[in-house]
Amino acid sequence: MGTGTWREWAADDASEWLSEPGADDDKYRRGVLGVITGSPDYPGAAVLGVEAAHRTGVGMVRFTGPRAVRQAVISARPETVGVAGRVQAWLLGSGMDASHRSFLLAGELQHALASGQPTVLDAGGLDLVGSHTAPTVITPHARELANLLNERDIPTSVEEVEADPAAWADRAARELDVAVLLKGAVTHVTDPDGTRLTVTVRTHWLASAGTGDVLGGIVGALAATHHERLAADATAITRLAATAAYVHAEAARRASAAWDGGPVTALDVAHAVPPVIGGLLRR
Incomplete structure (x- = not known):
């Protein structure tokens, strides 16, 4: 498969x-992130994603995921709002099992997508691709992407995706739009428009549970x-995703450096x- 030229996304x-927020900015201008993530089996996924969102500087996080998870989220980050309301972007699916959705949860996810x-x-939200009505990015690892493509009658294997991730990422973008x-x-x-960016992770300690939720x-x-910006330019979602990947990778490197190059946890990364972000803003 030909994939064209890829460019490394740098600092x-x-x-x-x-x-940075301006003098006239409020929490709504800075953005409200709606989050439906986690499950009774994996509440930590919700806690880690919400933690990372707050640390990134969003104006408000509104968590309306499973009620059993909500207390864990609010205990960890009490500034999180736990009721439905105004939202300007959504994070869906982390820590969920697509095969075990309640009728209520399925409805809430579809409402968010609409x-x-x-x-x-x-x-656990990857299977919802195709239901979206706005700029959307999916964030799979190789196994998740292989499973998603097979479900859409695009045969592949984990080994094939791992052997040529550039080609399979490119094909997935085109096939799934x-x-x-x-x-x-x-x-x-x-x-699908042909933007192709890479972010190289400089510490392999990042390969641990929960870092994807971050x-x-x-x-x-x-x-x-x-x-x-996204309302005016849907393609900006790609560069925002690459920026997030860069921040994530650099946070992992710094977290490991703080421990003299030792192992880190997902919460350390968050x-x-x-x-x-402060260092990037000073540039």
């Missing part, structure tokens, strides 16, 4: 997609903060996001 690129707001689909952020040691971010929170926060 100078990412810095152009970040901004809202016309920019959307991040992760993990959506921006794709394919996670890996080199993350590939692409869209990435979802960062992407969602940036989408909410840039909701006005906590390292603000200084990464």
Whole structure:
């Protein structure tokens, strides 16, 4: 499969997609991220995504995911709003099992997808691609992408995706008509319009449980903060996703460096996001 030229997304690129709040900004102008993630089996996915979104500088996080998870989220981040209301972007699916959705949860997810707001689909929300009504990015790893493509009658295997992630990310974007952020040691971010960006992860300690949930929170926060830009230019979702991948990778590197190059947890990565963003803003 031919995929054209890919460009590495670097610090100078990412810095152009970040901004500090102005004197007249309020929480709504900074963006409200709606989050429907987590499950009784995986409440941590919701906690980590919400933590990362707050750390990225979004104006408000509104969590309307499973009631059993809500208390864990609000206990960890009490500034999170736990009732439905105004939302300017959505993060859906992290920590969920698509085969075990209640009727109520399925309805809430479809309502979010029908809202016309920019959307991040992760993990247990990947099967919802095609229901979206606004700029949308999916954030699978190789196994998730292979499963999703097979479900859409596009035969492949995990081994094939891992052997040529650029080609499969590119094909998925075209076949599914959506921006794709394919996670890996080199993350590939692409869209149907032919934007092809890579982000190289500089520490392999990032390959651990929960770090993908952190990435979802960062992407969602940036989408909410840039909701006005996305309303005018749907293709901006691809560059915002690449910026999130860069921030995520750099946060992991800094978190590991703080431990003399040692291992890090997903929460360590989330906590390292603000200084990464601060450094990029100073550029």
